[in-house]
Amino acid sequence: MGCDGGTIPKRHELVKGPRKVEKVDKNAEMVARWTYCTLSQEKLCRPIVACELGRLYNKDAVIEFLLDKSSDKAPLEAASHIRSIKSVTELNLADNPAWSGDKESIKGGKYEDIQCARFICPVVGLEMNGRHRFCFLRNCGCVFSERALKEIKSEVCHK
Numbered sequence: 001m002g003c004d005g006g007t008i009p010k011r012h013e014l015v016k017g018p019r020k021v022e023k024v025d026k027n028a029e030m031v032a033r034w035t036y037c038t039l040s041q042e043k044l045c046r047p048i049v050a051c052e053l054g055r056l057y058n059k060d061a062v063i064e065f066l067l068d069k070s071s072d073k074a075p076l077e078a079a080s081h082i083r084s085i086k087s088v089t090e091l092n093l094a095d096n097p098a099w100s101g102d103k104e105s106i107k108g109g110k111y112e113d114i115q116c117a118r119f120i121c122p123v124v125g126l127e128m129n130g131r132h133r134f135c136f137l138r139n140c141g142c143v144f145s146e147r148a149l150k151e152i153k154s155e156v157c158h159k
Contacts, residue, residue, distance in 0.1 A: 030130025
């Protein structure tokens with residue numbers, strides 16, 4: 001018995017094990033939260049609003065969602081807590097001078113740095129790319145980093 005060319009398969013060759021769960025890159029997920037609208041999944045463009053949960057939306061997408069609630073295309077869990085336009089706050093964001101995303105024409109061969117954020121904190125200068133915590137004041141809509149609010153120690157807008 002042997003030298004007949006036949007092989008006997010082992011168990012590990014026949015039975016496939018459980019698939020490994022693919023992990024989401026946390027850095028890319030944070031950049032996406034600060035770059036895209038939570039409701040429409042389009043790039044954030046002014047005017048930008050935020051809810052009490054801290055999610056960022058395009059104001060146009062929120063208005064369309066409120067006008068047409070029967071639409072099945074909108075993810076209801078992303079904006080189910082928004083009842084009216086008064087439940088969101090329009091944000092006053094400071095532009096980042098180092099960001100050149102919309103200024104240059106993108107023809108497909110350009111490297112786009114996702115770590116360079118579109119907006120910054122006007123007090124400290126931290127970029128809004130998901131690495132640092134940011135807060136907004138509900139009465140005026142000004143956006144500051146948490147570090148700047150700790151340094152200022154006042155609840156009045158510095159502007």
